[in-house]
Amino acid sequence: MTLKIAIFSFAHMHAQSYAAAIAANSGATLAGVWDADAARGQAMADLYKTTFYASERELLAQGLDGAVVASENVHHRRLVEMAAEAGVKAILCEKPLATTVANARAMVDYCAARNVKLATAFPCRYSPAFQSLLQKVQGGAVGKVLAIRGANRGKAPGGWFVDKALSGGGAVLDHTVHAADLNWLLLGQNATEVYAETGSEFQHAACEDTGFLTINYDGGVFATLDTSWSRPKNYPTWGDVTIQVVGTEGVIDADLFAQNLVCYDDTAGTASWSNWGSGTDTEMIADFLRLTAGQDAPRLATGEDGLRAVQIALTAYESAALGQPVPVASGN
Amino acid sequence: MTYRVALIGAGTMGGVHARHWNAMPGAEIVGVLDPRADAARAAGPAFADWDTLISQSKPDIVDICTPTPFHREYVEKAAAAGKAIFVEKPLSRSIEDCDAMLAAVEAAGVPAMSGHVLRYFPEFAAAKRAVDAGKVGKPITIRTARMAGFPDLGGRPNWYADPAQSGGLVLDMILHDFDWLRWTFGPVTRVFAKGLYGQEEYFGDLDYALVTLRFASGAVGHVTGSWAHPGGFRTTLEIAGDAGLIEHDSDRSAPLSAMLKTKGGAGGVAVPESPMAPTEDPYYQELAAFVHALQNNLPPPVTLQDAREATRIALAALESIETGKSVTLS
Ligand SMILES: NC(=O)c1ccc[n+]([C@@H]2O[C@H](COP(=O)([O-])OP(=O)(O)OC[C@H]3O[C@@H](n4cnc5c(N)ncnc54)[C@H](O)[C@@H]3O)[C@@H](O)[C@H]2O)c1
Numbered sequence: 088m089t090l091k092i093a094i095f096s097f098a099h100m101h102a103q104s105y106a107a108a109i110a111a112n113s114g115a116t117l118a119g120v121w122d123a124d125a126a127r128g129q130a131m132a133d134l135y136k137t138t139f140y141a142s143e144r145e146l147l148a149q150g151l152d153g154a155v156v157a158s159e160n161v162h163h164r165r166l167v168e169m170a171a172e173a174g175v176k177a178i179l180c181e182k183p184l185a186t187t188v189a190n191a192r193a194m195v196d197y198c199a200a201r202n203v204k205l206a207t208a209f210p211c212r213y214s215p216a217f218q219s220l221l222q223k224v225q226g227g228a229v230g231k232v233l234a235i236r237g238a239n240r241g242k243a244p245g246g247w248f249v250d251k252a253l254s255g256g257g258a259v260l261d262h263t264v265h266a267a268d269l270n271w272l273l274l275g276q277n278a279t280e281v282y283a284e285t286g287s288e289f290q291h292a293a294c295e296d297t298g299f300l301t302i303n304y305d306g307g308v309f310a311t312l313d314t315s316w317s318r319p320k321n322y323p324t325w326g327d328v329t330i331q332v333v334g335t336e337g338v339i340d341a342d343l344f345a346q347n348l349v350c351y352d353d354t355a356g357t358a359s360w361s362n363w364g365s366g367t368d369t370e371m372i373a374d375f376l377r378l379t380a381g382q383d384a385p386r387l388a389t390g391e392d393g394l395r396a397v398q399i400a401l402t403a404y405e406s407a408a409l410g411q412p413v414p415v416a417s418g419n
Numbered sequence: 420m421t422y423r424v425a426l427i428g429a430g431t432m433g434g435v436h437a438r439h440w441n442a443m444p445g446a447e448i449v450g451v452l453d454p455r456a457d458a459a460r461a462a463g464p465a466f467a468d469w470d471t472l473i474s475q476s477k478p479d480i481v482d483i484c485t486p487t488p489f490h491r492e493y494v495e496k497a498a499a500a501g502k503a504i505f506v507e508k509p510l511s512r513s514i515e516d517c518d519a520m521l522a523a524v525e526a527a528g529v530p531a532m533s534g535h536v537l538r539y540f541p542e543f544a545a546a547k548r549a550v551d552a553g554k555v556g557k558p559i560t561i562r563t564a565r566m567a568g569f570p571d572l573g574g575r576p577n578w579y580a581d582p583a584q585s586g587g588l589v590l591d592m593i594l595h596d597f598d599w600l601r602w603t604f605g606p607v608t609r610v611f612a613k614g615l616y617g618q619e620e621y622f623g624d625l626d627y628a629l630v631t632l633r634f635a636s637g638a639v640g641h642v643t644g645s646w647a648h649p650g651g652f653r654t655t656l657e658i659a660g661d662a663g664l665i666e667h668d669s670d671r672s673a674p675l676s677a678m679l680k681t682k683g684g685a686g687g688v689a690v691p692e693s694p695m696a697p698t699e700d701p702y703y704q705e706l707a708a709f710v711h712a713l714q715n716n717l718p719p720p721v722t723l724q725d726a727r728e729a730t731r732i733a734l735a736a737l738e739s740i741e742t743g744k745s746v747t748l749s
Pocket of ligand 1 (some may be wrong): 427428429430431432433452453454455484485486489507508509534535536548572578589737
């Protein structure tokens with residue numbers, strides 16, 4: 088059986104990588120794409136040899152097995168609920184799952200009530216470097232974990248990413264969710280409190296580009312996280328994801344995107360890093376297809392996982408406004 | 420003239436200072452005070468007590484390298500004796516002590532400098548020059564990290580393992596970062612920190628802290644301090660501004676890395692080395708800068724006021740670790 092998957096919006100550039108992974112998977116077919124931007128949608132349909140639908144409903148009427156939602160953040164809820172309503176078996180939603188805790192909660196509940204499996208796109212989980220770190224930490228290599236120092240930085244994005252009305256927030260929302268999810272895997276503990284210093288002086292845009300978070304976890308582990316869009320334009324790569332796990336028996340440093348060739352190009356006048364590490368999206372999409380086929384995909388982040396991460400990011404905003412740590416609301 | 424130096428405390432840091440004083444034209448060690456007589460003798464002419472040291476060796480400079488709890492006492496004594504003072508960081512465990520030391524030095528009118536040696540580390544000095552020259556534009560996020568194993572005194576009673584004496588790594592080690600950050604990016608207005616300080620089950624063996632700083636300029640800083648890295652020593656530095664980025668990683672700038680067979684042929688560990696010309700050694704440089712200031716009647720380049728301000732940031736971080744709240748500095 089070939090699973091029929093559709094992509095709803097290419098507003099988030101990750102959608103292209105998902106499209107390629109779906110197209111390359113022998114168990115699935117890209118049944119169509121929808122995009123609010125018809126020109127972009129048509130171009131993507133041409134690129135991935137599928138059909139562009141100008142109407143979400145029309146695409147949903149094609150008997151889809153699964154849906155991928157990669158729109159601007161504020162539209163996630165509407166599209167996820169529409170797909171769930173239409174009876175797809177599983178939905179993969181780009182991170183952050185939503186821009187408010189209430190919306191994220193609603194999406195999780197909506198899907199659960201219709202027996203639709205909701206997954207959050209947290210590809211860093213599939214990084215072999217992270218998997219190895221996770222295995223070592225779970226195997227007790229660093230002893231009892233005491234602290235985690237994380238960083239997920241990037242270059243300044245443009246477009247809707249910096250338009251709060253569409254993104255729901257800047258660097259804090261965009262990057263916290265990845266790292267918060269990795270911490271969740273490493274610790275298996277909930278965050279209890281978040282402190283954040285934020286700023287918007289790199290870009291002077293309406294949403295923040297600087298985020299230094301401190302997160303406290305049940306059991307006493309503390310973590311910090313740099314989410315800033317602080318890489319300059321001529322940085323040799325897009326950004327980074329690094330994690331330092333400190334325990335009673337030692338320390339492990341992980342740099343998820345360290346596997347690079349260093350390229351000096353006289354014609355372009357650039358020095359850049361070309362990553363040869365394993366991609367993460369192929370594995371993530373393969374898991375999503377398993378989920379869609381009704382199989383277990385325990386590594387894939389759920390809607391609950393997406394919600395947990397959003398809650399930490401949103402608590403950071405409250406803290407930044409207060410200048411004091413803020414408890415993470417419990418009982419979500 | 421040759422500056423006559425009395426060294427107080429001839430342990431790890433005193434030994435380093437002694438080596439540099441002995442190599443420095445225009446300075447000589449004329450007396451050493453340390454209850455460990457052997458250590459004192461190894462560093463220079465040993466004296467049994469303060470009064471004899473001062474009256475017989477007639478120093479111009481008193482260089483204080485004792486454990487932190489003895490700094491105040493010796494600064495006050497040296498000031499009262501009218502000596503120029505070099506005192507290792509941290510000035511003390513409390514702001515009251517710092518203020519008393521400042522008052523003593525001021526009342527005596529003696530020059531005094533504190534050992535905030537990071538300013539003389541060439542990579543940090545160069546980074547400051549680059550920032551001052553506008554190489555990153557306006558600095559916005561700054562991260563430093565100083566990662567090492569727990570201090571080892573080679574079997575001597577380890578005063579570092581007693582937080583009441585050392586203040587843990589926040590006061591003892593990343594104080595260096597606080598001073599350099601304040602020197603380079605201006606005053607700090609808010610401090611939030613998490614750390615193992617105060618957790619008795621780990622202390623003596625491990626310390627780790629993550630400190631977030633807000634500067635008056637609006638910039639945000641983050642300092643990693645670790646005494647949880649078994650073996651080795653690593654520092655990293657990153658300054659991101661609105662027009663550029665500066666990165667430094669000691670692991671990536673060591674010009675030598677040896678990996679040698681051990682006896683029996685088993686593999687050894689790589690030992691990186693980052694050698695400096697003797698007179699460019701940061702510890703030599705800071706002492707030479709003090710002598711230069713004395714010779715030219717200039718204010719010492721790192722004042723006790725500077726040292727007090729750095730201490731204030733460190734104490735705020737410790738307070739934040741203890742209370743779980745951010746601490747505002749006026
Ligand atoms: N600037 C730096 O990079 C740096 C590095 C290490 C230490 N330090 C500072 O230097 C100071 C000394 O640290 P250390 O690592 O050399 O410690 P240490 O224990 O190795 O040396 C201290 C010495 O002082 C002696 N001493 C103790 N009480 C004394 C007293 N009342 N009078 C005279 N001598 C006394 C001890 O016997 C010992 O030899 C501390 O304040 C420390 O924070 C600075």
